[in-house]
Amino acid sequence: MKPLRRPARRALVVVHVAVSVSWLGLSLGLLALGVTAYGTADASLTEAAYRAMKVFSDWLLPPIALTTLVSGLLLALGTPWGLARHRWVWIKFWLTLATTAATLFALRPEIAHAAAVGVPDSSLVAAPAVSTSAYLFMTAISLLKPWGPTRRGRRLRESQHGRAPGRRTAAARGTGATVS
Template sequence: MKHLQRPVRRALLVVHVAVSVAWLGLSLGLLTLGLTAYTTQDPSLTQAAYRAMKVFADWLLAPVALVTFGSGLVLSLGTPWGLARHRWVWIKFWLTLATAAATIFALRPEIAHAAAAGVPDSSLVGAPVVSTTAYLFMTAISVLKPWGLTRRGRHLRESTARQAPRAGRAARQGQFS
């Protein structure tokens, strides 16, 4: 994929950061509601918390997860970071894919079931804990960019370094012809 032009890249980066932060906030909100539903002794509050979770799950979870994944994928393919050049990008890609799939195919149906049953469910505390931890981890590696290049990234860097002296020599020879 061709590198994105600066204005496009910056706009896409704003979108990616905004929806990623929204996904983290949504996860914290679901955790709060899940804890409330699980720990309260009031059945009507349990029911209300699960219904609120269902509203978030029905309207926000899938779109936020998919836009986060899509914008991150386009950014990785359209910038020098690449998708498989740096370990932190590669790990973020797979974690985002896994959490998006778990959100859409496991968490949403579980929330719908809990909203219908109205019975405390510990998995609706555990799932948001796991997702929040994953999103915080992905945020940290986005900022810190640890671990260096992947094998593919090292190979690309070496091949570029080998080609650079040849390109410079050809350009110099062209100057004196």
């Protein structure tokens, strides 16, 4: 993919951050509704909480999850970060793919079932708690960018700089450090 031009990249970053934050907020809302439904003795409140969760899962979860996945993929492929050049991007991609799949193929059917039955379900507390943790983790690694480049990323960097892998510069020879 060709590198994105600055205006397109900036617009895509705004879209990606907005939908990612929306997914985190939606997950927190589902967690609050799940805790309410599971923790109350009032059957009508349980039923209402699950119906509200169903509205969110039917109308908001699919477009937000898919837009987050696609915008992140486009950013990875259209910027120097790349998809498999840095560990944090690679991990974030796979976590986003896994949480998108879990949202669409496991959480949504479970919410639909709970809304139809109206019986407290602990999995509708656990699932939003896990997804919220995953989104917070992905937010943290997006900001901190830990772990450095992947093996592929190191090879690409070295080939772009015209160096042999692990070759030391004159300044690095005295310290035993390698240039990457």
